[in-house]
Amino acid sequence: MSKQRIVVIGNGMVGHKFVDHMITTQNDGELEIIVCSEESRLAYDRVKLSSYFSGATAKDLALTSREYYHDNDIKFRLSDKVAEINTDEKYVITEAGHKETYDKLVMATGSYPFVPPIPGGDQEHCLTYRTIDDLGEIKSSAAISKVGVVVGGGLLGLEAANALKQAGLETHVVEFAPRLMAVQLDEGGGKLLRRKVEDLGVTIHTEKATSAIVKGEECRYRMNFADGSFLETDMILFSAGIRPQDELARKFNINIGERGGIEVDNFCRTSATDVYAIGECALWGGKIFGLVAPGYTMAKVAAQHILGRDKVKFLGADMSTKLKLLGVDVASIGDAHGQTPGAQSYVYNNDIEQVYKRLVVSEDGKKVLGAVLVGDVEAYGGLLQMMLNDMDLPKNPEALILPSSSGEPVGLGVDSLPDAAQICSCFDVTKGQIKEAVASGCTDMAGIKSTTEASTGCGGCAALTKQVLDAELANLGYEVKTDLCEHFAYSRVELADIIRVKKIRTFGDLLNSHGCGLGCEICKPAVGSILASFWNGYVLEDKHIGLQDTNDIFLGNMQKDGTYSVVPRVAGGEITPDKLIVLGEVAKEFGLYTKVTGGQRIDLFGAQLHELPTIWKKLIDVGFETGHAYGKSLRTVKSCVGSTWCRYGVKDSVGFAIDLEDRYKGLRAPHKIKFGVSGCTRECAEAQSKDIGVIATENGWNLYVCGNGGMRPRHGDLFATDLDDETLIKYVDRILMFYIRTADRLQRTSVWLENLEGGLDYLKEVVIDDKLSLAAELEADMATNIENYQCEWKTTISDPEKLKRFSHFINAPDQDSNLYYVAERGQKRPATEQERIELVELAD
Amino acid sequence: MSNWKTICSVADLKPSTGVCALFEGEQVAVFMGASKNDLYAVSNYDPFGKASVLSRGLIGSVGETVYVASPLYKQRFDLMTGQCLDDTDVSLKTYQIKVDNNDVQLCRESA
Numbered sequence: 001m002s003k004q005r006i007v008v009i010g011n012g013m014v015g016h017k018f019v020d021h022m023i024t025t026q027n028d029g030e031l032e033i034i035v036c037s038e039e040s041r042l043a044y045d046r047v048k049l050s051s052y053f054s055g056a057t058a059k060d061l062a063l064t065s066r067e068y069y070h071d072n073d074i075k076f077r078l079s080d081k082v083a084e085i086n087t088d089e090k091y092v093i094t095e096a097g098h099k100e101t102y103d104k105l106v107m108a109t110g111s112y113p114f115v116p117p118i119p120g121g122d123q124e125h126c127l128t129y130r131t132i133d134d135l136g137e138i139k140s141s142a143a144i145s146k147v148g149v150v151v152g153g154g155l156l157g158l159e160a161a162n163a164l165k166q167a168g169l170e171t172h173v174v175e176f177a178p179r180l181m182a183v184q185l186d187e188g189g190g191k192l193l194r195r196k197v198e199d200l201g202v203t204i205h206t207e208k209a210t211s212a213i214v215k216g217e218e219c220r221y222r223m224n225f226a227d228g229s230f231l232e233t234d235m236i237l238f239s240a241g242i243r244p245q246d247e248l249a250r251k252f253n254i255n256i257g258e259r260g261g262i263e264v265d266n267f268c269r270t271s272a273t274d275v276y277a278i279g280e281c282a283l284w285g286g287k288i289f290g291l292v293a294p295g296y297t298m299a300k301v302a303a304q305h306i307l308g309r310d311k312v313k314f315l316g317a318d319m320s321t322k323l324k325l326l327g328v329d330v331a332s333i334g335d336a337h338g339q340t341p342g343a344q345s346y347v348y349n350n351d352i353e354q355v356y357k358r359l360v361v362s363e364d365g366k367k368v369l370g371a372v373l374v375g376d377v378e379a380y381g382g383l384l385q386m387m388l389n390d391m392d393l394p395k396n397p398e399a400l401i402l403p404s405s406s407g408e409p410v411g412l413g414v415d416s417l418p419d420a421a422q423i424c425s426c427f428d429v430t431k432g433q434i435k436e437a438v439a440s441g442c443t444d445m446a447g448i449k450s451t452t453e454a455s456t457g458c459g460g461c462a463a464l465t466k467q468v469l470d471a472e473l474a475n476l477g478y479e480v481k482t483d484l485c486e487h488f489a490y491s492r493v494e495l496a497d498i499i500r501v502k503k504i505r506t507f508g509d510l511l512n513s514h515g516c517g518l519g520c521e522i523c524k525p526a527v528g529s530i531l532a533s534f535w536n537g538y539v540l541e542d543k544h545i546g547l548q549d550t551n552d553i554f555l556g557n558m559q560k561d562g563t564y565s566v567v568p569r570v571a572g573g574e575i576t577p578d579k580l581i582v583l584g585e586v587a588k589e590f591g592l593y594t595k596v597t598g599g600q601r602i603d604l605f606g607a608q609l610h611e612l613p614t615i616w617k618k619l620i621d622v623g624f625e626t627g628h629a630y631g632k633s634l635r636t637v638k639s640c641v642g643s644t645w646c647r648y649g650v651k652d653s654v655g656f657a658i659d660l661e662d663r664y665k666g667l668r669a670p671h672k673i674k675f676g677v678s679g680c681t682r683e684c685a686e687a688q689s690k691d692i693g694v695i696a697t698e699n700g701w702n703l704y705v706c707g708n709g710g711m712r713p714r715h716g717d718l719f720a721t722d723l724d725d726e727t728l729i730k731y732v733d734r735i736l737m738f739y740i741r742t743a744d745r746l747q748r749t750s751v752w753l754e755n756l757e758g759g760l761d762y763l764k765e766v767v768i769d770d771k772l773s774l775a776a777e778l779e780a781d782m783a784t785n786i787e788n789y790q791c792e793w794k795t796t797i798s799d800p801e802k803l804k805r806f807s808h809f810i811n812a813p814d815q816d817s818n819l820y821y822v823a824e825r826g827q828k829r830p831a832t833e834q835e836r837i838e839l840v841e842l843a844d
Numbered sequence: 845m846s847n848w849k850t851i852c853s854v855a856d857l858k859p860s861t862g863v864c865a866l867f868e869g870e871q872v873a874v875f876m877g878a879s880k881n882d883l884y885a886v887s888n889y890d891p892f893g894k895a896s897v898l899s900r901g902l903i904g905s906v907g908e909t910v911y912v913a914s915p916l917y918k919q920r921f922d923l924m925t926g927q928c929l930d931d932t933d934v935s936l937k938t939y940q941i942k943v944d945n946n947d948v949q950l951c952r953e954s955a
Contacts, residue, residue, distance in 0.1 A: 546859060
């Protein structure tokens with residue numbers, strides 16, 4: 001039997017979902033799939049487009065890769081739009097003239113932005129916001145603009161406004177309706193959203209119909225409004241809604257709805273035989289579904305049907321949404337406007353804390369029909385589940401939206417949800433699937449995310465997913481075991497609290513009072529690190545030395561042959577020629593392999609134990625100090641050259657980097673910490689990939705937190721903007737100490753933040769708003785640490801007792817006879833096993 | 845008749861750490877556990893990392909067993925028997941050790 005040929009038109013999020021579904025569910029090789037797309041790249045995350053302006057790249061947004069398609073034998077043609085469909089003979093022809101026959105055709109052509117027919121609306125800087133290519137144009141236009149206007153105050157419009165704001169423009173939103181997000185929000189919600197968005201510096205103009213776009217006086221353009229007023233701007237983004245991309249269907253006689261959209265049935269079949277339509281181009285029950293979750297469901301339904309399974313049907317979708325627009329939490333559930341006959345409402349409005357909630361209930365007061373939440377969307381998950389599962393409201397439904405006096409979230413217990421309840425709508429993950437994942441061994445959010453994909457889309461269900469996870473762990477009788485190891489029945493966080501509160505100074509005391517046994521390679525370094533974080537004693541003191549891991553114990557990084565590397569501190573990467581010469585001389589004298597590190601320092605490899613003190617003495621004598629490259633501690637503060645030399649620099653990044661490095665040097669933490677400081681937005685110091693990233697702006701510093709390079713790269717999150725030196729340092733003190741107190745052992749800041757309940761917002765509340773009243777304490781802890789700083793190598797070389805350990809043999813001056821080296825590119829390196837055998841033979 | 849050789853004084857050992865001694869041409873890792881009555885001696889050569897480093901490892905316990913974890917890749921070796929706890933096929937040579945009048949002394953394991 002020949003393979004079934006499936007042609008997919010469009011490779012947006014939904015088109016890709018269809019392909020991916022086919023890849024994962026088909027039997028090997030039973031299908032041949034050909035994808036045609038007019039865009040130049042494979043599918044990417046359109047929902048997160050605006051992150052492009054906060055530093056995400058096209059690659060970050062990508063949902064798949066060419067390799068993935070190749071590996072799975074998916075053929076694809078990019079930048080080549082389908083121009084013709086022949087539904088009788090079953091083929092399509094692309095603009096470039098390629099003909100592809102099909103057994104099944106899937107149209108996933110998506111939608112296009114609606115641009116109102118305004119005279120003058122087709123000028124150079126009048127753009128739309130839909131594709132990555134659009135973003136490129138917006139970026140170029142923004143670079144030569146000061147003022148930007150978004151036409152459209154809906155969900156996408158506000159996303160677009162966010163993009164303009166991040167691009168640094170004075171941003172306006174022009175909306176025809178009397179309020180923002182008129183579809184999803186009622187009057188009260190729209191009003192509060194407007195106030196919040198305006199507080200963020202975006203100007204809102206409602207009830208404005210643009211009549212013409214003409215040449216401006218102050219700016220490039222002037223928008224004339226129907227009411228006689230006007231607004232000047234340099235660029236305009238149209239985001240006034242979407243229209244289904246149904247051009248092909250229209251042209252080749254596939255049925256479309258009166259107001260557009262390709263008509264489909266419950267299996268996403270169109271009027272033409274063997275032709276399906278999915279996503280925003282499809283019209284089901286007279287409705288277009290402009291969200292990604294229903295599109296994904298359609299993709300699944302069509303895929304299943306093509307594979308000959310007709311159990312799953314598309315029967316409409318819930319259009320509830322929860323999202324963050326310009327940093328404002330907004331959610332809309334079901335009948336948000338209370339249009340159901342007899343619908344009644346509970347409304348909670350708090351002008352002081354800027355929270356608005358409306359709960360719409362049925363005539364008999366028993367069921368949830370809908371809700372609007374602005375400023376506090378905690379109740380979203382619970383209310384949505386109540387509505388979707390037709391659950392009865394509790395006795396006092398108002399409690400669901402009122403702030404609780406106990407601090408406990410009010411709502412439904414997740415236990416009351418049926419297994420079929422959909423928890424993650426982006427990836428259609430049910431409570432049952434999460435339970436299964438837990439049963440199969442996932443015991444944390446990271447595991448649930450990678451197994452089920454729950455909460456990896458918009459993230460709106462993260463809190464609910466966590467609740468299901470925790471409840472399930474409890475149900476299964478999991479004692480969620482966080483014990484550090486067999487010697488301590490406490491987690492690292494608990495041990496940190498015990499040590500800090502009870503002022504415990506040694507591992508021995510802690511073991512006596514709270515542990516058992518001798519300790520091990522897990523708890524000893526962990527406790528050693530905690531003691532150093534809070535009290536910052538000399539790590540080689542007799543009472544601490546046994547706790548130090550491989551590198552700390554000899555204040556060097558052990559290499560594969562047991563020799564060490566030496567890394568002196570070069571704060572901010574700034575070094576004088578004289579010091580550089582000394583490094584060269586020392587390297588030469590001791591025959592050390594020399595390499596520049598990623599953190600703008602110089603690494604000298606191959607030093608033997610007995611050589612370390614002599615090497616360090618020479619370095620310390622000319623003013624170097626230890627670089628703590630061996631510690632789980634502050635490593636480097638990388639910087640670009642900044643305003644002192646660079647033509648583009650706006651602030652002295654090197655100077656500030658040195659200040660920061662001097663302040664936090666030697667700070668031991670659950671894992672290593674790296675900083676970066678860039679002197680302008682070009683970001684040459686790559687600060688956004690650091691635990692703490694600092695980028696100069698015209699008005700101060702932007703602070704990014706919890707980025708990471710390495711194994712699992714993560715861009716730092718923007719934490720605060722335009723800070724002065726003092727405020728920045730205050731925040732960093734608090735963030736780092738909070739990290740030290742609450743992170744797990746060997747947990748980098750990136751993973752810590754991802755696991756921190758409440759995430760970035762919570763961290764901001766703790767650090768900026770001082771929600772826990774901890775700020776002063778955290779700063780004091782940091783001050784203690786800084787006060788007790790010492791160069792560990794300086795202390796060591798001045799103590800003859802300590803130096804005794806720095807020899808290979810306690811009873812002989814001999815060196816380790818197992819070291820063999822060969823030359824390569826003008827330097828030495830450890831011999832491989834084969835080379836070693838040859839060298840030994842030669843010597844014999 | 846055993847042949848004990850002094851390698852260092854007790855004061856050269858710190859609790860919960862090790863040193864390396866040259867003993868009859870062999871590298872021996874010597875450890876002190878919690879106290880000076882708690883001494884161990886095994887080969888200094890790490891058969892996994894293929895380097896002479898074990899004396900620089902961390903001492904730990906699992907149940908009653910006291911072990912050293914290699915500083916290179918963290919394999920654990922029972923300090924009493926030399927047996928690797930993470931790979932039953934591998935074990936280290938062990939040596940007899942005692943304190944005599946503040947001298948730490950080593951002796952070959954009698955056959």
